[in-house]
Amino acid sequence: MSTPLAAITGVGETAYTRGTDLTATALLLQAGLRACADAGIDPSSIDGAVTPQGKAESEQFVHALGIRDLRFHAHNAMGGAGPVGCVAIAAAAVRAGVAERVVVAAGGTQFSGNRRMSDAGGAAMSIPWPGQGIRDCLERPYGLSVPMQWYSLHANYWLTQTGADPAGMRAVALATREHAHSNAQAYFRGRELTTEAYDASPVLVDPFHLFDICQESDGAAAVIVERDGAREDAAGVTVLAAGEGHADVPDDLVTRPDIMQMGLTKLAPRLFAEAGVTPQDLDFAQLYDCFTFVVLRQIEELGLCARGEAPDFVREHGIGPGGSFPINTHGGLLSQAHIAGMNHVVEAVRQLRGEAGDAQLSDAHLGVVTGYGDMSDGSMLILAHH
């Protein structure tokens, strides 16, 4: 394995809810404070802050954490790939020595905010996205205004071109729900999802049933990133590699030459090479799951199997509790909460520390976390037990 990039020494979460009186900034700050407590550090010693664009100003961290000398901050704008991408920025910053102790926080008020994407009145038509001209002139006039509609163009292409088994999407939905029953923060904990219920659920857009589509949530999660080995007593998890990737036409899903290309297509082989590990070495994966099909496509682009074969991979290996390749052991966006994928980072750290409670895997030494967002931007962490 390579020289570690950094360490994640603390994790923190707010309550994950559907309904809150708190602002996104307040939630992020609360999660950040809890991550400091978990790391066993004085919040005032934080010297870096990284958040997805628009969620919290770094000045607010100075105020809320009492930071004495903030010497680094950054934001990124990759939608669902943002939080994991922020961890990658923090890891690079501590590796470069521009900061020593960085808080990374993400989440928000997606459910209680003023523009819910599932709003029937058309609120999604005014949400800003990258490639605004493409959205406004080439998609929204044709009734494509939300991610499920955009991504369905990729999903239908994938199903048609590769002959992938659409039942793989149901398998992801059911396995993710099974994991959620072990997680105290999971919105769908204790609510069984059966094959019959999945099949009976409405198709909102071909080929996605209701249960292929993630929920909208309120809440935030945070991690503390430090130089690997900075503190002997830290219950750290090592970041072996971290980064982001972008498709050839990153702001348009349909005009890129290879419609199935994603940011992860370029990113995954790059990071596995940097970390000196292979996809087959992984004990688990926490994969961004805004849609079940995105999990399947990421399994393929990670290099775990060929394009079109992820449904077979899921069936043969088992990704639910007791499976040989567990995915989203906290219940993911689909069944735990939509904390923009920062909840996936928290769960990966807990698994590697052996602190995942009822969801704890018996063999968790090496794991991967991915983010996926906007028009298929990718981000990824390869994490190892300290």
Place this chain on the structure above:
Amino acid sequence: MSTRTGRPFPQETPAEFAGHVEGLLRGEFVVPRCRPCDAVQWPPRTVCGQCAGTEFEQVVLGELRGEVTTWTIVRRAFHPWFADRVPYGVAVVDTTVGLRLTGWYAGPEVDTLRAGLPVQGSVEPLGDAPALVWRPGQVER
């Protein structure tokens, strides 16, 4: 974006999309072509991806034919105008001129939409604004 209750149609057009949107209003499908190098930019861009040129001429695509590369059928809409039209289809078409164009599918039944379907396109009214509309048709080879 429009806040009106009709079909969404760009009201304030980014400069690089102005020629295209104005073309639709005339009933034409217009794409920007780089003056220095002749490369068509689709979707429209402010800088040519081939030569970094910044001057474009607006070219009318006379022939709109091709085969469906991918598609979607929307069964629950998230906007009132479209909610009245579900299920509706959107087709992404690889055209004979080498551009991949997204448009409304006006086939006899929306479920006839599939990959490889030959289609013909035209710019015509859809609701109270113009649109690129695809219908099943033969591709001349």
